[in-house]
Every structure is written in C-alpha cells, then in structure tokens.
Amino acid sequence: MRDQVRRLAKNKTILVLPLAFAGSFLGVYFQVPLGALLGSFIFVAAAQIAGLNAKPMTKRTRRGVQMVIGGLVGMTMTHELLDELIFLIIPGILLAIVHILAALLLAFVLVKVFKMDVITALCGTIPAGLSEIAVIAKKHGADVEHVIFMHLFRVSMVVLVMPLLVRYLYS
C-alpha cells in the first residue's frame, strides 16, 4: 500500500487526479458540452504547461478506459447494427478517401509554405491514432516531436472546439 502511494506520488498522479476532478466538476456543473472531458483536459494541460511535468498515463490505464468507453457505446447498439454496417460501408470508404486526400493536400501546403519535410508533414496530417503514426514516423525518419505536436494540436482543437461549436449550431 505504502509502495503504491509512493509510486503515485512519484508519477505525480496524486496531483493530477484532484486537478482533473476539479476541472471535470466545473465542466459538469456549468453544463459545458463534454464538460467532464474538457474540464479535466484544460486543468491538466495548464498544469503541465506551467511545469507540473507529470508522466503520461500507462498504456494499460489508457486501454482500461477505452474498454469502458467501448462498453458504454456497445450498450447503445441495437439489432440493426449489421444492416447499418452494410449501409455505411461505401460512405465509410468514401470518408477515408476524402480524409487521405485532404491530408495529402494539407501536407503539400505545409511543405511548400512552412518548408516542412515531406515525411514529417505526411505523418502529422494523416488522421489516425497517434501511437500508430508515431511508430511509422520513427521508422521512416520523420521529426517525431513535430508529428506528436501536430497530432496533439489537432486532437486538442477538435476536443475544445467541436463540442462547443456543434452544441451552439445544433441548438
């Protein structure tokens, strides 16, 4: 038990968790769309930028949370899932194609305007999971730090802006 507490303190998890819960509480209290996520994200990111320097969570923890989210989504599935899957296959492929084209176009802009190297620009603009892209980027000699920053900015902006924008337009 004491070892566990010591490990938590070393990872600064002991500081991160109360911060995150305070942020989440405020997000939920003020009924911000996706408030629990936005609140904890803003509080933790601000603390990190201010110099908290806590380590990222382990893969195992991340997977545990993903399993819970997967289960929550699964609970909303109905017996029409298979029909829907068949109906959405072509739009899904179309969506993947337009995303790839958009990523290529954006990479081209980054290379021409910001003089970024091609592989870094490609790895940074392609919308797939950061862990998968980071492996590919490392393998092909891209600037991994830049790639991580590009994905981080993309995810952060999407998470910060989309809920507010969609809620505003939706209502």
Place this chain on the structure above:
Amino acid sequence: MDLIQFFILSLISGFIAVKLNIPAGAMIGPMVVVGVFQAAEWVVIESVPQIIRWGAQSMLGIFIGLQFSKKVLKLSRRELLSFTIVGLSCILTSFLFGWIIAEVTGLEYFTSVIAAVPGSIAEMLMLAHSMHLDIQSVAVLHLLRFILLITVIPYIIVFAVRRIHKKIKSRDVS
C-alpha cells in the same frame, strides 16, 4: 448487477481483442461484444451510473492534457501557426465531409459531422452520446475510417519515402 455484468463483459472482450491485435481492439472489442449481447438480449444492462461516464470522460481529458509540457511555450510562431492550421483544417473538413456524408446517406447533419471528425474516436463517441445523436452510425463510420486508414497509411508513407529517395538519387547522378 448491471454494473458487474458491464465491467466483466467490457474488460474481458477488450482484453481478448487486444491480445488478437485488432486495431483499436481495446475499444472495438467491448463495443462489438457488449453491442451483440445487448442486441440479442443475452445480457440486459439497463443503465450504468452517470458517474462512470463522467469518470471515463475525465480520464480522456487527463490523457490528452498529460501530453502537454513546457515545450509548448518554446515553439516558434511559425511552428505554432502550422500546427494551428492543421487543427483548424480538421474542424473545417469535419463540417464539409459531414455535409457530404449527410447528403449521401440521409443521416442527420450533426451525426454526420461528428462521424466525419478525423480522429478522436472515443471523444466523439462521448460527444454523440451526450447530445443524443445516432451513436451507432458515428461508431460505424469512425471504425470504418480508422481501419481503412491504418491499413493504407503505411503504404502511402513508404511510397512517399521511395519517391524522395529516387529524387535524391537522380539529383546526385546529375
């Protein structure tokens, strides 16, 4: 009882999907297994406490937040601008591609927009859920996109690397 069934199903199916190396298996496994069990009424999980949803959302926020560091303050204006352009273009393309998907499929516009967001699957599923949108369609479209991209991207990168090496070689020769 609901909660115990929920956790057992989610964790076991997630663990198996990860072991089978299914892309994003930790999320897809429970989604499919809980979905199938629920749809077939083999197990009926009526509700999960709201605090579990908030907890999951909060953890997602922590994951993203912890990726930040003091290094952000050292980024040049040029770098900041280029990264911001990447982020903004994602938001713009989500609305544009969402409109295309809505036109093609007849899905509700905001469901299509959330389904067309490039990346952030878990976050967008939580958003769709919180806004009572068609979460099933969002999940299906995100998963199709993710699996296709993960399959195709390595080939695109290898193609680009080969082209660059070819260019460098021809320049050296000349």
